[in-house]
Amino acid sequence: MTATARARTGTPWIYLAPALVVLAGLLVYPVYQLGLISVLEYTQAQVSGGQPTSFQGLGNYAELFGDTEFWRVLVATVVFAAACVVSTLAVGCALAVLLTRVRAVPRLALMLAALGAWATPAVTGSTVWLLLFDPDFGPVNRVLGLGDHSWTYGRYSAFALVLLEVVWCSFPFVMVTVYAGIRAVPAEVLEAAALDGASQWRTWRSVLAPMLRPILVVVTIQSVIWDFKVFTQIYVMTGGGGIAGQNLVLNVYAYQKAFASSQYSLGSAIGVVMLLILLAVTLGYLRLLRRQGEEL
Amino acid sequence: MKLAPRLAVFLAAVTLGAAACAPQTSGNSSSGKDEKTGTLRVWLFQEVNNKPKERAVDAVLAGFERAHEGTEVDIEYIPVETRAQRIKAAFNDPSSAPDVIEYGNTDTAGYVEDGGLADVTAEFDAWDEAKDTDPTARRSVTVGGKVYGAPYFVGVRALYYRTDLFDEHGLDVPRSLAELAATARELRAAEPGLYGLAVGGAYTYGALPFLWAHGGELATGEDGTYTAAVGSAAARKGIEAYTALFGDDNCPTAKCAGMGGNDTVTAFAAGKAAMAIGGDFSHQAVEAGKVKGKYAVVPLPGVQPGSIAPAFAGGNNIGVLKSTAHRSLAVDLMKRLASKKAQGELFEAMGFLPTFTDVRARAAESEPFVKPFVDTLEAGTRFVPASPAWAQIDSSLVLPTMYQEIVSGKKDVAAAAADAARKMDDAFGSAG
Numbered sequence: 100m101t102a103t104a105r106a107r108t109g110t111p112w113i114y115l116a117p118a119l120v121v122l123a124g125l126l127v128y129p130v131y132q133l134g135l136i137s138v139l140e141y142t143q144a145q146v147s148g149g150q151p152t153s154f155q156g157l158g159n160y161a162e163l164f165g166d167t168e169f170w171r172v173l174v175a176t177v178v179f180a181a182a183c184v185v186s187t188l189a190v191g192c193a194l195a196v197l198l199t200r201v202r203a204v205p206r207l208a209l210m211l212a213a214l215g216a217w218a219t220p221a222v223t224g225s226t227v228w229l230l231l232f233d234p235d236f237g238p239v240n241r242v243l244g245l246g247d248h249s250w251t252y253g254r255y256s257a258f259a260l261v262l263l264e265v266v267w268c269s270f271p272f273v274m275v276t277v278y279a280g281i282r283a284v285p286a287e288v289l290e291a292a293a294l295d296g297a298s299q300w301r302t303w304r305s306v307l308a309p310m311l312r313p314i315l316v317v318v319t320i321q322s323v324i325w326d327f328k329v330f331t332q333i334y335v336m337t338g339g340g341g342i343a344g345q346n347l348v349l350n351v352y353a354y355q356k357a358f359a360s361s362q363y364s365l366g367s368a369i370g371v372v373m374l375l376i377l378l379a380v381t382l383g384y385l386r387l388l389r390r391q392g393e394e395l
Numbered sequence: 396m397k398l399a400p401r402l403a404v405f406l407a408a409v410t411l412g413a414a415a416c417a418p419q420t421s422g423n424s425s426s427g428k429d430e431k432t433g434t435l436r437v438w439l440f441q442e443v444n445n446k447p448k449e450r451a452v453d454a455v456l457a458g459f460e461r462a463h464e465g466t467e468v469d470i471e472y473i474p475v476e477t478r479a480q481r482i483k484a485a486f487n488d489p490s491s492a493p494d495v496i497e498y499g500n501t502d503t504a505g506y507v508e509d510g511g512l513a514d515v516t517a518e519f520d521a522w523d524e525a526k527d528t529d530p531t532a533r534r535s536v537t538v539g540g541k542v543y544g545a546p547y548f549v550g551v552r553a554l555y556y557r558t559d560l561f562d563e564h565g566l567d568v569p570r571s572l573a574e575l576a577a578t579a580r581e582l583r584a585a586e587p588g589l590y591g592l593a594v595g596g597a598y599t600y601g602a603l604p605f606l607w608a609h610g611g612e613l614a615t616g617e618d619g620t621y622t623a624a625v626g627s628a629a630a631r632k633g634i635e636a637y638t639a640l641f642g643d644d645n646c647p648t649a650k651c652a653g654m655g656g657n658d659t660v661t662a663f664a665a666g667k668a669a670m671a672i673g674g675d676f677s678h679q680a681v682e683a684g685k686v687k688g689k690y691a692v693v694p695l696p697g698v699q700p701g702s703i704a705p706a707f708a709g710g711n712n713i714g715v716l717k718s719t720a721h722r723s724l725a726v727d728l729m730k731r732l733a734s735k736k737a738q739g740e741l742f743e744a745m746g747f748l749p750t751f752t753d754v755r756a757r758a759a760e761s762e763p764f765v766k767p768f769v770d771t772l773e774a775g776t777r778f779v780p781a782s783p784a785w786a787q788i789d790s791s792l793v794l795p796t797m798y799q800e801i802v803s804g805k806k807d808v809a810a811a812a813a814d815a816a817r818k819m820d821d822a823f824g825s826a827g
Contacts, residue, residue, distance in 0.1 A: 144783075147486035149510025234650055249649035252803070342596065342652045343799035344792065359790040361483070 130374070137367035146363070159368040168344070169352070169369075176327065176348040179258055183326035186266045188319065191273025196303065198278045210275075217271035221331035228264045229336050251337055254345040261332050261346070268332075269325060273318045280314040281307060316388060320381055327377055330354065349373050428720040432465035435721055435728060436493035438481070440711065441472035444679065447744035448472075455737050459728055466724060486511040489718030494725040495732070500535035500710050501779050501789065503543060508783030512543040513715040518726045519545065524735050524751065531708040531776045532750035538781050544714030545733035548747035551706045551776060552600060552695065553767045555663055555681060556670045559689045560586065568693055570700040572608060572636055575670075579645045582669040591645040593668035594637065595654030596802050597795040600707045601672040606633030607777050608697040608704035614780045614819065621780045623819035625797070626812045634801065634808055641802040652802050655795075663690075674709070675748055675768040692764070694771040708776035710750070748772070784822035793818045 137159055144150040163169050194213070198206055216224070232239050234247040251257045284307060292302045308315070330350040337346040340355070347355075349369060357366020437456075442448055449472070456468045471493070473481050478499075485492035486509050498506060506512045519525050519542040525533075532546035554575070556568065564585050569575035579591030595601065603613070611630025614621040624630055641648045654662075656673075663671035664684025672695060673681065681690065697704040713733045715725040731737060738749040742758045748768060749755045759769040779785050788794070797815035800806040806814070 143483055143486070143505070143509045147483070147509045147511060149486075149508060247647075247650065252649040252652060338597075338653055340792075342803050343796045343805060345805075355791060360787040361790075362787070 133367050133370050133374075136364050137371050139364050141364040141367075143361035143363075155364070159364045160372075163365065163368050163372070168347075172347045172349055172352045173372075175258075175346075176350075179262070179348060180323065180326040180329070183262055183265045183269075183329070184319065184322045186262060187269050187273055187322050187326070188315075190266055191270040191318070192277050192303075192315075194270065194274045195277035195281060196299075196307075198274070199281050213271035213274055216267055217275075219268060221268060222335055224268050225264055225332050225335035228260070228267075232260055252342060254341065257337050257341050257346050261329075261336050264332050264336065265326060265329060269322065273322065276314055276318050277311060280311045284310050316384075320384065323380060323384075324377060327373070327380075429722045430720050431463070431724065433721060434467045434469050435495065435719075435724055437468055437470045437495045437728065437732075438473050438485075438493045439470065439497045440475050440478065442475075442745060444745075445472060448741065451737065451740040451744040452732070454740065455731050455734075459731050463724060463727070468728070482506070482511070483509075485716065489716075492716055492718050494719040494721055495713060495715055495728050497547060497711050497713055498544070500532075500546070500708075500712050502786060503536060503712065503714075504538045504781045504783045505786035506714070507538045507543050511717060513717045513719065513722065513725075514541050514543060515545075515715055515726055515729070516542040518730070522730055524730075527735070527751040527753050529750060529752050529755075529772070531772075531778055532710065534778055534781065535708065535710065536712050536714075544712040545729050546750035547711045547713045547733050548738065548741060549708055549710035549750050549772065549776075550674050550676050550748065551708060551768050551771050552604070552672050552674045553692050553706070553771050554670060554695045555660075555673045555677075555690055555692050557686060557689055558691050560589075560669050569696055571696050571702070572605065572698055572704065574700070575696060576636070576640060576645075579640060579670060583645050586669060588667075590651070590662060590668040592640060592670040592672075593654070593659035593662045594640045594646050594651055594672075595656060595659045596641070596652040596799040597655040597792075598659055598672075599789075599794045599798075600709065601656055601659065602634075602637045602794070602798055603707050603777070604672075604695050604704040605637040606630050608702075609633035609636060614782075614823070616780075621782050621784070621823045623816035623823065625794075625819065626809075626816035631808050631812050634798070634812055638798060638801045638808065648802050652799050675746065675765055678746060678764065692767045694767050694774065703771055703774035705775055705777045706771045708772070708778055710748075780823075782823060784819070784825070787822045788819055791818070791822075793822075 138155055138157065139145075140153045140155050140158075145152045194209065198209060201209070219227075229251075231237050232250040234240060234249040240246065240248055250260045288306060288310070289302065292306045297305070328350050329348060333340065333346060333348050333351050334354070340347040340351055350373070353366045353369035353373070356362045356369060439448070439452065452470065456470065460466055460468060482496065482498065482502075485496070486506075503512075519536075522545075525545075528546055529549075532549055533542075536542050536544045536546055554569075560566075560582060561568065564582065566578055566581060567574075569578045575592065581591070583589065583591035606613070606625070609629050609632040611627060611633045612624040613630075615624045616622050625634070640646060641651055659668065659671045660673045660677045660680055661684075662668040663673065664681045664686060666685040673692075681687070694703040695706065696702065713729045715722065715729055719725045733750075735749070735751050735754050738747075738751060739754050739758070741747050742749055742754075742762075746762070746765070748765060749758055755769055755772070759766050779789075793815050797811045800811040800814075801808055805811075
């Protein structure tokens with residue numbers, strides 16, 4: 100090994116060291132604690148020293164996996180997150196294309212509206228949506244002539260309502276990112292497509308989408324992570340999980356276990372399961388892309 | 396090979412961490428110290444209208460500081476919504492914890508299990524005023540035969556109804572639960588815009604009197620050996636009676652299934668309900684609403700005409716923290732805060748019902764409004780199982796889930812009650 104080669108292997112690490120130290124402190128250590136707590140018996144009694152902490156092995160996981168409610172919540176979370184991701188991407192991309200085709204004033208208006216939605220804190224957004232759809236005082240029911248129909252009572256209607264809010268507050272990120280991507284596509288390419296007589300849809304599918312692929316990958320992964328971890332909207336809009344817990348998602352379920360009923364170890368186990376699922380989904384997705392010949 | 400160095404760093408960090416850090420556990424044993432001077436820290440709950448409470452408490456504190464030279468009391472009013480976190484944090488960090496706290500009486504067993512409250516049995520038994528403490532209040536500070544505090548006040552619920560609507564439609568005040576249901580439906584039919592009796596799927600303490608009145612129990616057994624009883628035939632009858640009140644003929648399920656206690660009281664105060672089950676502590680909220688001067692309160696009737704349904708005896712206690720360095724002083728302050736005189740003054744200031752039977756009787760004479768609540772208390776009240784598992788059952792919404800499953804038609808009474816019983820037994824089993 101020559102001196103240059105050794106330097107080549109060592110030097111990057113020296114440059115990376117500060118970042119790695121911060122990452123280790125802020126990411127690895129908490130994840131390690133999460134994993135550790137998930138294999139212990141750790142409730143309020145253990146935290147405050149009323150009882151000794153004991154090692155449970157995979158006992159918490161066994162309890163979790165043996166609980167039918169956990170599986171129901173897991174399925175609901177996966178389906179709900181998938182629906183949110185697809186809707187967010189569809190709305191975001193459609194509006195991004197629209198942005199490139201309208202004049203300056205409507206474009207500015209759309210941008211401002213989107214940024215407004217983006218900047219609204221989740222709690223505020225959820226509360227406002229809830230008020231809009233309130234059975235007694237909400238304008239939506241009045242406009243649609245629905246009387247005192249309650250949107251949060253049915254399981255699917257409550258999930259749909261939350262989905263609308265989630266899409267509303269997360270499409271701007273997709274829209275702005277994709278819009279920036281479209282702007283970066285050379286005009287000649289689009290012109291060539293237009294000269295060949297390609298339709299709107301054809302241009303998007305065969306020209307824009309492939310060129311925007313790296314951007315779409317990033318926003319998709321981002322959306323998957325966000326929507327899988329959705330908490331505030333469900334917690335606020337369905338009053339902590341809906342009628343008889345019908346609208347629980349994993350994050351709210353974990354909160355209920357960990358903080359509301361002080362079963363920190365069970366909550367940690369749910370956290371670990373979520374982490375593993377997200378890692379698997381993200382790595383699987385990246386791998387799929389790489390197999391298709393994309394270098395990221 | 397690209398992953399290898401990253402993996403190595405990760406593993407190194409993990410092993411490093413494993414060697415260094417286990418999750419935090421505080422050594423929460425009694426401090427063993429009993430200093431006779433210094434500063435005592437007290438946490439009381441911040442009420443909606445807190446000024447009168449502060450005045451009543453300040454008088455007690457002034458007396459305490461005069462009686463013990465060289466002491467000072469540092470009082471803090473903590474918000475009710477975040478009390479759980481605050482008190483848990485206090486247990487976790489004894490050095491910054493208060494000496495004396497106010498706490499909700501359903502939390503007693505949990506706090507004892509957490510190792511936070513000091514056992515004051517000897518002092519409580521030697522206290523001459525304690526003999527007049529009513530039995531339910533005494534039970535609410537007792538875990539495993541030991542006393543962990545002094546009752547501060549009790550809260551109990553009764554039936555609020557609209558006198559104007561009853562007069563208008565020529566209705567009599569219901570004398571049994573069956574009459575209550577019939578009257579609620581008549582009122583709903585006559586006034587389609589109002590709920591007959593506002594009920595809530597998440598209103599556990601409004602629903603439990605129905606269960607108790609029909610002879611049901613939440614759980615049977617003693618400390619450490621509780622068994623859920625919500626699946627028994629009697630309990631199921633009570634659950635059935637409450638859930639039958641949901642529907643378009645009284646309180647539409649789509650709106651009422653998600654309501655909690657506050658929602659039903661708010662609906663009543665806003666004139667959207669002809670009847671509601673509210674506490675003595677709801678009085679201020681109702682007085683501030685549209686229905687002021689148009690309502691009255693009677694005890695919630697039981698199954699037999701003329702009887703009173705057993706109510707849940709809520710309320711707060713005053714306790715001493717195990718970690719206090721001023722044990723004798725803290726116990727004295729606890730007794731002063733929860734004394735007959737202080738409770739009488741607290742009642743005058745806030746309307747909170749005293750836990751001493753004699754003080755309460757005097758209060759009822761001076762303030763007719765509390766009479767139905769005192770009658771309810773005297774008729775016999777119930778309490779939740781004195782088990783640390785109760786906090787877990789309560790916060791994992793076992794009972795609201797059961798009621799909501801039934802009213803939304805997801806399960807029938809027997810299946811929902813059996814599920815709730817199983818969840819409760821799991822909690823009793825894991826927490827003792």
